[in-house]
């Protein structure tokens with residue numbers, strides 16, 4: 001089982017990154033901070049003769065790592081009640097891969113969401129977007145762990161985490 005953590009926060013040592021590393025503490029994994037990588041907005045070339053791909057940024061390199069993973073943990077802070085632009089741009093680019101027959105099928109996806117303002121109820125759109133995208137790409141959506149936190153050290157200071165975290169952790173553990 002190969003595990004990949006993708007941190008969609010611009011804070012490389014913030015709550016999302018900390019939560020992701022905590023979630024995967026017992027498992028060998030690779031971590032990607034999207035903030036480290038230039039990623040262009042997706043283009044929609046369907047009505048042109050241009051190829052549906054952009055090789056001038058880091059996307060294809062990131063997808064080489066993605067291709068090797070069986071279990072993918074997506075982490076994002078809540079930004080304006082949605083996912084961060086970093087994660088949205090990365091997921092938009094999945095359209096390039098989809099168009100070029102990238103094999104998404106069967107990968108298991110776990111979602112970590114961290115927000116300050118009642119994210120359990122106000123950030124449900126993130127789960128919906130990821131869940132439906134997984135269905136479209138034939139990946140298996142394993143669920144969401146949602147944590148309320150704001151300051152950069154909040155998650156690190158938590159002695160316990162909510163039930164959604166432990167439920168998702170159990171799903172990951174069941175794959176080992």
Ligand SMILES: Cc1cc2nc3c(=O)[nH]c(=O)nc-3n(C[C@H](O)[C@H](O)[C@H](O)COP(=O)(O)O)c2cc1C
Nearest residue numbers: 009014015016077078079080081115116117149150
């Ligand atoms: C630009 C921006 C927008 C934010 N919007 C929301 C929001 O809509 N809802 C919310 O609950 N928290 C919001 N927050 C708070 C972050 O989700 C929160 O600070 C989170 O813990 C940051 O995670 P990180 O440390 O991994 O970056 C926002 C923070 C920033 C910087």
